Amino acid sequence: MTERREGEVELTTDPAGLPPDGHVVFIGRIRSPWTSREECPRNMAQARERAAPASVEVAPDYRPGLAGLEGASHVAILTWLNRSARNLIVQKPRHALHPKGVFALRSPARPNPIGLHVTRLTGLDIGAGILTLDAMDVLDGTPVIDIKPYYASTDSVPEATVSKSE
Template sequence: MEKQDILKLKPIGVIHSPYHAGQTPYQGCGREEIGEVEVFEQFAEGLTDIEGFSHIVLIYWLHKSKGYSLMVRTPWDTKPHGLFTTRSPNRPCPLGLSVVRLVAREKNILKVKDLDAIDGTPLLDIKPYVPTIDKKSDIKIGWLEKKRG
């Protein structure tokens, strides 16, 4: 194994979600169910000031991911597409990303909406969603353009 292949990822918390495998809504968008993002006590100080943000980005480990295929069939097309043009949870490095609505904070617990991670998902990082950084214009969405219509 090469030195650059050795990465140590240490969870900063765990996602408590109303969803179990096979039940999650697509990208969680617009769903009103509340999930709880537990940040371990030793990292809780890092949540200082987070209440001022309406949306946050969660980065997590898709711990129940099983293998992967580089060409993937999705519900959105009859043709397979390259894995890295999809949000399939089955990936060589199964990182998940969700932009969620922050509803409330109770100490080290963040109550959020729009989750699509299953219960027990290890949380790797939290970042603020900042439109001036994250919102882009002149977007093309490749083969997913079909789904938009």
């Protein structure tokens, strides 16, 4: 576990110890150059700056689900951030002046450590179950829980904002 910062609050029960209720399955794994949290980019912008391609290896049973994805330029990948803390409900990011609730942050430490990554699909081998990506901001071996085509016409919200208030 990581060291707690001033103002952080833990849940009374760690969600990792609760019985599962969603029956989420891992459909594959991320293959990235990142093997430690220290070297892993903090977000997709940093991952793209480092120009380190990555891939998704889809398990054999789920490969038929890739049919039709050939026409997508970008995909949204949902990952299970299995090496993240799940018991912090209020966090104090290093860059912030004040603690914030987990749902106001993009931190991987959250009750359900689901990551959302929009990335360019640079290659697709359905038979081998390999999606080649322009970048990825997660550790090698991170489980994948879903893959969806990204639709700029419906997924993009150009006027969206988040206040930088600390």
